[in-house]
Amino acid sequence: MTDRVRRASGGQVVYAELKRRILSLDLPPGRRLFEPELSAQLQVSRTPLREALRLLLAEDLLEQLPTGGMVVRSLSAEEIDELYTVRASLEGLMAAEAAERMTDEGAEALTLLVARNQRLVEFADDAMNAGHDFHLKIAEIARHGWAARLHEQVDGQMARYRAFTNSSQSRRTAALHEHQQILESLIARDAPRARALAEHHVLEARNTALTAIGERLP
Template sequence: MPDSPARNTGAHLVYAELKRRILSLELKPGERIYEPAMASALQVSRTPLREAVRRLIAESLLEQQPTGGVLVPVLDEAAISELYEVRAAMESLMARNACLKATPADIEVLRGILERNEALVRFADEAMKLGMSLHATIADIAGNSWAARFHGQVSSQMERYRHFTNSTQERRDRALAQHRTLVEAVAAGDPEKAAKIAFEHVLGARDAAVLAMSGNGPTIS
């Protein structure tokens, strides 16, 4: 018998809220999920909670222990390096493709995002959101559905790490400068330059995150 719409909706809402808490680090890395306490906190029954937990385990955003417990995965430098290397390759591909497809209207949209980024570059959360918006817009322009699909999966995993990548004003200013150069390369229809800038930009974010996580840079509370 198929699940009822109400049940599906309940499980999806629980999933969305748990995912938000994991990605925002509200649920701390290494923290155990206690089913009765979490069901009570979310004011839901255990059935939609279990469905949401299973889905998050499948996405590697929760971790099933051999003992049966469920933990928020720890932040791992090896994992972040792998994720950013994969993302760098995809961003490079999408920047290259965007050069071949961008219209004057697309370029205006990208420049508008840059203007808002510049105005809000001193605000870490807003700068991060606008950077994500710029990359998402380039992905849309590129129009590679497979790259966009894989990019979305990797980006979801990386949400927990992004807070480390723009924790200083110096890093946010550098990212804005790289975004400007990237947009101008796309506007000029220079796929080699755009691909190179996109790749180096993502690896720079990786290095900033690893530095912060190692304790040699700013930390996130």
């Protein structure tokens, strides 16, 4: 392996680990990043670390300070509103497409995912992951290339906010019920209803996130 390939692969590993920490809030919003500290923690040289930081800056997960340093981008109610509104439109489009393309195999896969969501509804992280998998399966069935690409981009930015929409049992129970309704509309091949329900579901999650972030922000 050449030094160039080693540096590139090292940068990707560091990038993946730092992104995981940012999205999980292990690196909290507003935290300033110090290269010597990160190099020591991750046991890497400055070259792959700086490559990783550039990638995260390009994804708007970090902010550049006037002094040249970097901080983890702050949480924002405005960003929540924008991201979830865009996500609602994309989810609605893909749900409608999935309803029109639904097969028996797709219906069975979605039914199993909602059943898994129901079994795990009392556990915040597991319920969140089960619900997320349900949405990803709808996107797969929809087979709408541009919507899927935009959805993936928005989904990555929303990862920091997703935990806020899933922290209370009442919201997890409501989200499960919304998933069940979306599933029914998809199995019925009712595209307009699937679109409306999917959009409503995302906007309800937005409202929950806005309330939670409002309690967190000064």
